[in-house]
Amino acid sequence: MKTEKISELTTNRLSVYLRCLNELAASGVEAVSSKTMAEQFNLNSAQIRKDLAYFGEFGVRGVGYNVEELRRQLIEILGLTVKRKVAIVGLGNLGTALANYHGFSQGNFEVVGLFDDDPAKLGNRTRAGLRIQSTQALTDAIRREGIEIVVIAVPANAAERVLEQVTEAGVRAVLNFAPVHLAAKPGVKVKNVDLTISLESLSYFLANPSSEAINIVDREFLRHEAAAGAAK
Amino acid sequence: MKTEKISELTTNRLSVYLRCLNELAASGVEAVSSKTMAEQFNLNSAQIRKDLAYFGEFGVRGVGYNVEELRRQLIEILGLTVKRKVAIVGLGNLGTALANYHGFSQGNFEVVGLFDDDPAKLGNRTRAGLRIQSTQALTDAIRREGIEIVVIAVPANAAERVLEQVTEAGVRAVLNFAPVHLAAKPGVKVKNVDLTISLESLSYFLANPSSEAINIVDREFLRHEAAAGAAK
DNA sequence: GAGTGTGAAGTGATTCACAGCT
DNA sequence: AGCTGTGAATCACTTCACACTC
Known part of the structure; x- marks a missing residue:
């Protein structure tokens, strides 16, 4: 060891x-x-x-x-002995999907809060019965409920602001679906899931079939995509 | 060059x-x-x-x-001069989400087909008005419509079968959301998006705060997560 | 004999540092 | 002076190969 x-x-x-x-x-x-x-x-x-x-x-x-x-x-x-509470910020199509996604609430992660800026969405419920709250309630909820992981599913231009707010509230783990590079403070981990990059990567492959080099493809299994960048 | x-x-x-x-x-x-x-x-x-x-x-x-x-x-x-046609297989929560997800149909990628095995879902429409079809129609649709990219959003145990079917039909680019390692044939590219790995990675970080090593975090921006494994 | 744990070698990706162009 | 393009150096990850244990 x-x-x-x-x-x-x-x-x-x-x-x-x-x-x-x-x-x-x-x-x-x-x-x-x-x-x-x-x-x-x-x-x-x-x-x-x-x-x-x-x-x-x-x-x-x-x-x-x-x-x-x-x-x-x-x-x-992996720290899977305790259940981690999760909040989802941004209840557009993707956020709503994630809120209803089973593998998410299942097992070791429990979605306990949904937050959105759009007044029209407030009060709406997901299948699991959770109510959508204003992002003004986010900071409070994080502290009160002990939310450890925040999923960012807001548009690109709002993502940085959400990251700041939740970091401020003490969250140290963020799963970001917004297609931007978020500069996280040291001690905060941001994992990025960027569907555009994935799709464009497939597009590149389709446009350049020669890039198929078998041994490389093989080796690339399981490299991770994108992890946060702490400032400096 | x-x-x-x-x-x-x-x-x-x-x-x-x-x-x-x-x-x-x-x-x-x-x-x-x-x-x-x-x-x-x-x-x-x-x-x-x-x-x-x-x-x-x-x-x-x-x-x-x-x-x-x-x-x-x-x-x-990146091959973004042409629009690529996309099919989504598996219209559970995640698949439905992706079908409705704007960034997906937008720009260079157009979702033109939705496929699911569950008879109860057949005929349902997504927001964009697409009808869900039986997976039996998948092979045909790929050939007829010129579908180049298939999104796999079925349960883990069905993913391999779908990959085989669409590969057989001539698809060479696959975006896989099922939490399994798919063994693709040479010439077929599979990009994996694995939310479980992402969440567990965050869990590891929460459980081991010492793992925060700033310079490493920094460097890890933009490594890719997981690409296909060709057999052999 | 079979299979772990691990130094050493090998491979690949990133960063440095600088020659060369505008 | 400023910034690109790139060989050389560095750094990180993977694989080899073998001593060691059961």
Whole structure:
């Protein structure tokens, strides 16, 4: 076990390993080797071992990893032992979608607040029965409810302002769907999901079929897309 | 100008540059330097110059880049001169959201088909007035309408099957929202958007505040998340 | 024999630094 | 003087290969 800095590429892969272990556990499999897991996502087995070794010695030489135990360890490492409260800001099409999206409220993340500027939307409810509130109530709600993650689904020009407001209120984790680069303060993490980049990347590929270079495509599985930029 | 292999990290950044140039053009700015652009997304100016230099010599030494011309060039490079037809498969919460999502149908991408297996959904219409069709009609529609991009928004266990079907029908670009690693055939590009990984990544950060290492966060802006794995 | 944990080597991406053009 | 284009240097990530344990 080392105490180096952990790359986000590594932690992203931990999520994937966890998913894999969940399935194995559900099928009653008790042990698994890095090689077996590696084959599932064309990844190198050494990479899996290395990723895990950053956090401890979870395996048994000659045997492999105990599925249940490794699963518990990953849950612990990823901080999934506690439920995180989530607020969604911006209830346009995408925000509304996310509010109704099951995988979102499911499991370890619970959407507890919806906020929008548009007076016409106030009071509307999503399928889950949550009421849309004014963004003026956001700061209060974050503090009162202990909201840890904010999803920004507002137009690009409003995103920076929302980030400032929620950072001010003490939020340190933000999932940003607005197509802008947000400059986060140190200590605040912004993950970006940029559908335009994804689509244009596909467009590039369609326009330049030669870019298909098989070995590259392969290796690019699981690089992460975009993480925040702290100022300076 | 080189003819090396272009990394997806580079093409993702091209999208960002284009966005920036669109704004500059809208504000009437005529020329811009790599340094100015770099400051906007805390990126290194050499990286911008290098990214662009893969495709040609667009700048003028001592002066910078002409906004309009570089914009045109990027549009050309990214294949955004033609409109790409898009189909969405899986009209659950997320798929429906995407179908109604404006940024999607806007600009260079046009959603022309919605497909779902659930008989109860058939015939339903989205805001834009599109009818949901059976997935049995998918293969036909792809060929008839010239659909180039398919968005997969079905549950994890159905995603692989959809990928096979649309690949079979000739689609070479796929945007996958299902939380699984899809093994694409060579020549087919799959971009993954995995909200679970994003959320768990934020959870990891909340659970391990020490992971905040400022210089790393900075550098991680704009790495891409996950691209397909071709078999083998 | 099988499979982990890990230094060392290899590969790829970013940044530096500067020659060369305007 | 200012800014591009690019080889060289640096840095980060992945893969190899093997000592070690069960």
